[in-house]
Amino acid sequence: MRLSRVTVPTLKEKPAEAEIPSHELLLRAGMMRSVAAGIYALLPLGTLALEKIEDIVREEMNAAGAMEVVLPGLHPSDPWIQSGRWQAYGPEMMRLVDRQGREFCFAPTAEEVITLMVSRTAPSYRDLPLNLYQIQTKFRDEIRPRFGLLRAREFRMKDAYSFHTSEEELDDTYRSMYEAYSAVARRCSLDVRVIDAATGLIGGDVSQEFMVISEVGEDEIIYCTECEYGASAEMEVHRPGVGFGSPESGKLEEVKTPGMVSVEDVAVYLDTDNAHVLKCVLYVVGGEALAVFVPGYREVSEAKLECVLGTGDFHPLREDERELYPAVTAGFTGPVGLEGVRILFDQEVKGSRGLVCGANRVDHHLKGVEEGRDFKADSVADIAYTVEGDLCARCGGVLRKARGIEIGHIFKLGLKYSEPLGASFTDQDGNGKPMVMGTYGIGTSRILATVVELHHDDAGIKWPKAVAPLPLELLVLSPESAEQAKVAADLEQGLKASGMEILVDDRDVSPGIKFNDADLIGLPAQVIIGNKLAEGKIDLKLRYSGERIETFPEGANQAIERAIDVAT
């Protein structure tokens, strides 16, 4: 592949649209161009890198027993209406209408279509389990696309769907997908942290996300510094802290706190701190008031609340709803003597004493409140976000916050789609039963951006060899020199014969441009043919380590192959 003939429009300056390294470098290295907001075209080198990634995904999926299929990009509305997601998806799903007035969507995912397709084959238990995947262009009309390929509206994704006779069978496939995803990440030189996640719109019971820790990541995650535990910030579980309230008992007394509604105001007014104040957050759940009590320094996680309540149908009590629930005194709600309201306590409230809380009377709070003595925390759960210093519920290690890029997500769906879509199989007794399903997504174009995000320096991209568009760039500093051209052609031919396609910079430009472009494009190895050839020498440079090796054209193929072999 010759640079004089392939389109690799490198840019010297940072394009105005790019904010983060991966976006900037993919543009500058001539691998990608933007077409519209969140919609990108890949040029030849970008395409080659994406193909490398998708081939790795293919290999791992096939090795795990999955089979590739090709599903349409455009889906009719019917199956989506049947599953309820035509409604549930909202404007994030791109909808369009054909000339007959039929409605379609540009598929953001494919549970419905594949489930119907599999169910139409009338499978028996003998046909299961089944694991089918595709690698497709998807579309999600994100409210705000950003960061180039990292959060595009149109993107490439591998999505797999598995079908089973039982939960146990699903567990096996889920585990094999977990392994396959770990292998994909490893081969792409990405360190992943697997975290427990909220299941969101896809639904289902269990799901885990494969996260790459990065400052530009859009998800906040919590992970343990000691063990493998990790979770999305809204779903993490931590041990109850020990810093809430006071060690000693105190006398219960009521104090005037005129207009002191927020935790901070009360703490300052009563000369204490938020580690002694019991915070109350009021919700309306299915038309009923719910008082949630958490330590003053914590926030309620509505995702955890959803799990505890078993429904997502709740919202914070609005101003205009207060009169509907006279039992709660907004701003001054406390657990002591509170009646006619459903109450939920954070785990940390159990056994705490010396607390300040609302007195259920306007402008009044209670001091010296003690759980067990003044009120009983009967219904207790972990419903608060983690704070600095919290400990891992599994091992007691210190929990840390970080940001992560989600490159993969695996779900146990159970019967969520097979039931509404009537997707069943015939069991041993000849009875129809709904199939148990799993779904597994991995963002291939996002991996492309993530690799660049993690593997670059000031000069450009440093492709790990497994996903590099090509393994080697050959710089011919003076292509008009017959000797240099001859050595280059021989090397190129020799490498090609041993199955290595390379990039040759045979442009008639100054050496500096070639060096800089080569570092920018970032192929794992560079061979430089210049005036050292007069002494019979050429240079071999490894992009990742920066290491330079002098070698000779004779036998260079072996040296190159060895060098690339050991390259990162």
Add this chain to the structure above:
RNA sequence: CGGGGUGUAGCGCAGCCAGGUUAGCGCGCGUGCUUUGGGAGCACGAGGCCGGCGGUUCGAAUCCGCCCACCCCGACCA
């Protein structure tokens, strides 16, 4: 959708506030000569519906209105 910002040559930008010749600069691009191990020099040259529509004015890149596109922050989503 709310807030902020930007649209001028392929890319990066100046000019706009204070309207007035042929709209500039750097990079890139073309031709020629010289150069050639980390973004070379000289000469000549091509390239613009100044985002679009409408208005004000003798005159609009510049002022006003509407629209569109793109970027950033937020809400949202995964």
